[in-house]
Amino acid sequence: MVEFALVIPLFLIIVMATVDFGWAFRSYITTTNAAREGARLGVTGVNEADIKARVVERSSGLLEADDVTVTGALGGSGDALTVDTTLNYTYITPLGGLLNVISGGTLPNPLELGATTVMRME
Secondary structure (H helix, E strand, O other): OHHHHHHHHHHHHHHHHHHHHHHHHHHHHHHHHHHHHHHHHHOOOOOHHHHHHHHHHHOOOOOOHHHEEEEOOOOOOOOEEEEEEEEEEOOOOOHHHHHHHHHOOOOOOOEEEEEEEEEEOO
16 A cells, blocks of 8 residues: 555656647647638638638648638648647646646646648649
8 A cells, every 4th residue: 555655646747747648649739620621722712711611621620710821821822821720738637736836837738739731832
């Protein structure tokens, strides 16, 4: 029992860190792919509102239209189209609060995840 009481806090921290890292990484990959989908649609000559709608649709509910910035929509052939996304990821385990106390407030909560995709207009 004594060994279990000594090991369980460390084990729980490792498990919570793994879960939070996995969900944060999933959120980052999802928003990156959503930005890529929006940029791919945008280079075919659609307007900014349609690009934002595609990004929000492909983000699995993680992003809203205010989280997406589009520059260069409806540009000429060869111009750059940029799609930026910003996601504020909140930790799903109590690990964020625990590490914030331990680190003295240097750990960002929520964690800001961003993705940028640049493509040339067709």
